[in-house]
Amino acid sequence: MLKRLPLLVILSLLTVCSFAAYSEKIVVIVNNQNKADSLSSDLIGDIYLGRTSRFPSGEPVKPLDLPKGMAITHDFYAKVVKKTPAQLRAHWSRLVFTGKGRPPKRLSDESAVKSMVSERSDSIGYMYEKTADDAVKIIFDAH
Amino acid sequence: MVHLRMLTKLMCFCGAGLLTFTCNSFAIANLPVEASFFGTVGLAKSSSDEILFRSRVALPTGAGENWSFENDSKIGTQLSYAPSDTFSATIQALAELNSDDTYSPSIEWAYLTYRPRENLKFRLGRTVFPTFTASDYSNVDFAFLPVRMPHDVYSLVPFPGLDGIDVIFNTDAGKTYLTIQALAGQRDFNIYNNGIERTAYELKDSYGLRFSWRSGEWSGGAGYLQGTMRVDAPDVLALADALSSVAGTYPEFGVLADEISNVGKLIIRSVDVHYTGYRFSFSAEYVQRRWNINMNVSDTDAYYILGGYNFGKWTPYAFYSDSQNKSELPLSGYPAAGPLAPLTATLTSLFGPIATDGSTRCIGLRYDILENLAIKTQFERIEPGGSLYLQKNGQPVPQHINLYSVALSFVY
Numbered sequence: 001m002l003k004r005l006p007l008l009v010i011l012s013l014l015t016v017c018s019f020a021a022y023s024e025k026i027v028v029i030v031n032n033q034n035k036a037d038s039l040s041s042d043l044i045g046d047i048y049l050g051r052t053s054r055f056p057s058g059e060p061v062k063p064l065d066l067p068k069g070m071a072i073t074h075d076f077y078a079k080v081v082k083k084t085p086a087q088l089r090a091h092w093s094r095l096v097f098t099g100k101g102r103p104p105k106r107l108s109d110e111s112a113v114k115s116m117v118s119e120r121s122d123s124i125g126y127m128y129e130k131t132a133d134d135a136v137k138i139i140f141d142a143h
Numbered sequence: 144m145v146h147l148r149m150l151t152k153l154m155c156f157c158g159a160g161l162l163t164f165t166c167n168s169f170a171i172a173n174l175p176v177e178a179s180f181f182g183t184v185g186l187a188k189s190s191s192d193e194i195l196f197r198s199r200v201a202l203p204t205g206a207g208e209n210w211s212f213e214n215d216s217k218i219g220t221q222l223s224y225a226p227s228d229t230f231s232a233t234i235q236a237l238a239e240l241n242s243d244d245t246y247s248p249s250i251e252w253a254y255l256t257y258r259p260r261e262n263l264k265f266r267l268g269r270t271v272f273p274t275f276t277a278s279d280y281s282n283v284d285f286a287f288l289p290v291r292m293p294h295d296v297y298s299l300v301p302f303p304g305l306d307g308i309d310v311i312f313n314t315d316a317g318k319t320y321l322t323i324q325a326l327a328g329q330r331d332f333n334i335y336n337n338g339i340e341r342t343a344y345e346l347k348d349s350y351g352l353r354f355s356w357r358s359g360e361w362s363g364g365a366g367y368l369q370g371t372m373r374v375d376a377p378d379v380l381a382l383a384d385a386l387s388s389v390a391g392t393y394p395e396f397g398v399l400a401d402e403i404s405n406v407g408k409l410i411i412r413s414v415d416v417h418y419t420g421y422r423f424s425f426s427a428e429y430v431q432r433r434w435n436i437n438m439n440v441s442d443t444d445a446y447y448i449l450g451g452y453n454f455g456k457w458t459p460y461a462f463y464s465d466s467q468n469k470s471e472l473p474l475s476g477y478p479a480a481g482p483l484a485p486l487t488a489t490l491t492s493l494f495g496p497i498a499t500d501g502s503t504r505c506i507g508l509r510y511d512i513l514e515n516l517a518i519k520t521q522f523e524r525i526e527p528g529g530s531l532y533l534q535k536n537g538q539p540v541p542q543h544i545n546l547y548s549v550a551l552s553f554v555y
Contacts, residue, residue: 042318042359051320051357053261053313060261068514082421084453086511093286093554096179097221098279099233099256099266100311 025129026076028140029114031121035059039139045081047124049091050101063104064113064125072110076126079142177223183284185215185550189525191541195533196525198291200301201242203335205533206546213240215290215550219251219282231256237282242333242341251282251304262313271304272326272351274368275428276415284552288424288509290519291548293447293464295501298531299432300368300411302332302346319358326351329370336376336530343375346409363416372409372436379437380405382489393483399490407436425450433469440498442469443529451509458509460521465502466528474498499540501528507548520549 028044030036035057046052048063055061066073068085077083083091095101107113113125118135125136132138187206189196195205198214206214217239225231235252254268271279280286281297291297307328314321327350336342349370356363383403390397415428426449434441444467451460474495477487507521523546534540 046320052315054315084421084455084511085514086456086517087421087453089514089554090286093181093283094277094280097181097219097235097283097286097554098271098273099223099252099254102177 026072026079026126026142027129027132027138028080028124028126028142029117029132029136030055030124030139031117031119032135032137033121034137034139036139037137041080041140041142044124044140048077048081048104049083050095050103060122061124062120062122064116064123065104065106066110066113066126067106067108072126072128076142080126080140177225179221179223180219180555181221181283181285181553182218183215183550183552184212185284185290185548185552186210186212187214187290187546187548189547190545193535193539193541194527194544195535196527196544196546197531197533198294198298200298200334200336200530201303201332202240203242203244203341204240207535215284215548216240217282217284221252228261229258231258239282242335249303264311266309266311267307269304269306270309270326270328272309272328272368273324273353273355274300274351274366274411275413275430276364276417276426283554284519284550285515285517285554288449288451288458288460288519289462289505289507290521290550293449293462293503293505294531295464295466295503295529296428296430296445296447298529299430299443299445299466301334301344302330305330305346305349305351307349319356322353322355324351324353324355334530335533345373345375346370347373349409360418360420361416362419364414366411366413368409368411370409372407372434374405374436376405379403379493382486382493385486386490389483389486393478395477396483396486402437404436407434409434422453423450424453437494440468440470440474440494441530443467444469456511458511459507460509461504461506463502463504465500467500468498468528470498497530499528500526501531502526515555516551516553518549518551520547522547 036055047061053060077088092103107116110127110131113127114131114136117123117125129141188208188210189206192207195207197205202213204213205211217237219235219237221233221235223231223233232255233252234250236248237251238246238248240246250269252269252271254266254270257265273279275297277287277292278300281292305326305328307326309324309326311322311324329347329349331345334342334344347370349368351368353366354364383400386396386400390400410433413428413430418425429446432441432443445465447462447464449460449462451458474491478484479487503523503525505521505523507519509517509519511517525544525546526542527540527544
């Protein structure tokens with residue numbers, strides 16, 4: 001039994017980690033009045049890269065971002081937008097220095113994003129699932 | 144002596160950068176503006192001192208067997224003032240080596256934007272038209288994979304930008320996004336040519352149209368630009384007169400004289416396609432330039448194929464580019480001895496280096512040190528062609544040169 005102890009410890013840690021990862025799931029949120037019930041990751045990526053400025057309904061969309069360097073920001077861009085930090089910066093350089101676009105507005109934290117999305121119908125934001133509540137509508141979750 | 148000259152240039156370069164940075168800091172302290180910066184410190188050297196490689200036709204010097212700081216080094220700054228979503232003003236200054244051998248900053252962009260709808264934008268002032276995919280951000284080296292965009296293609300647009308008005312319209316068809324950009328404008332600029340050195344050019348009555356699309360990871364476009372170009376080149380006109388004066392004894396020179404003019408129509412057509420995945424990226428562009436001055440020596444067809452694969456911070460890449468001269472009148476076979484020999488020599492020294500084919504094979508590696516700072520190094524095997532290369536003392540152009548480049552690029 002003692003010989004199997006390290007194995008049991010590793011398995012337990014893996015289980016705990018997987019639960020932790022599950023609870024850290026990233027979701028994309030919009031205002032409760034938004035007509036969309038779900039959006040594809042491609043469309044969310046296009047919105048966050050400034051390629052489109054409208055929801056599928058034709059309503060305008062203004063994406064909200066979180067500070068650089070936060071784990072959630074890195075994970076959102078890697079998993080949903082599919083860009084490394086340098087690729088993302090190169091992308092926005094192409095738009096900013098040619099007057100074709102500006103990066104999404106950055107808010108200080110997830111609570112600020114939730115607050116603005118709950119107030120403004122044209123907003124879209126992302127946060128950990130545990131932060132989202134009834135004040136906003138979840139339209140995408142990153143597995 | 145070379146080091147002293149380089150040190151002086153480095154100081155001028157840093158001074159120009161500091162000046163623009165100071166201006167920005169002052170502006171930020173007093174106005175609600177956004178400031179952005181970009182720059183590159185680059186070194187390049189080639190295997191030959193017989194010709195010098197230049198990254199731009201405005202450069203008065205280039206890379207030979209000694210490391211050249213001038214080819215790729217630059218610093219730029221942009222200020223944007225956006226009081227509302229409808230109106231904004233933008234100015235962008237760039238300090239890099241000019242055709243007059245100074246680093247004085249120049250205004251690359253300066254325009255007012257009126258955006259009546261979220262998908263429609265009018266801009267009045269100085270802008271850079273995206274004749275090719277990366278034309279309008281070709282100074283922001285951080286924004287693309289190689290040290291510089293393939294020169295066989297990107298050197299074909301000789302002017303930096305245009306003063307005029309442009310309109311940008313965006314729409315979508317399902318998951319495909321479309322952009323149409325139209326422009327009308329003009330611009331005076333300088334080029335540093337073989338034999339006739341610094342030359343003033345005037346582009347008038349020009350207009351351009353670019354259509355581009357994006358669907359998922361694929362994108363592409365097509366562009367058209369035309370204008371009337373006037374070249375202030377007394378040496379060329381003097382040659383035309385001299386050729387005319389001997390037309391009676393040597394009719395071939397008369398034919399050439401009739402085709403030499405300092406005013407002509409410039410037309411540039413381009414088509415491109417790109418794939419931008421998380422790891423793999425690919426670009427290809429094909430370009431035609433028609434420029435009916437000086438026996439059409441500047442008529443060129445060119446293309447490149449560029450690919451890269453991202454391993455996190457490391458991105459190895461490679462490209463192949465090719466340019467074919469399309470002038471129809473011969474530049475050889477004229478009298479090499481006797482009284483007409485000097486005319487033949489002048490003719491070939493002025494136009495010979497331009498009317499040549501070129502190609503480049505390149506391999507390189509980009510390392511993203513930070514999310515806004517990258518170092519790139521590349522090796523190019525070049526068959527020199529076109530007007531990008533400066534001949535030294537009329538020495539014969541070598542068939543091939545090797546070019547080594549390293550550049551540190553940033554945006555802020």
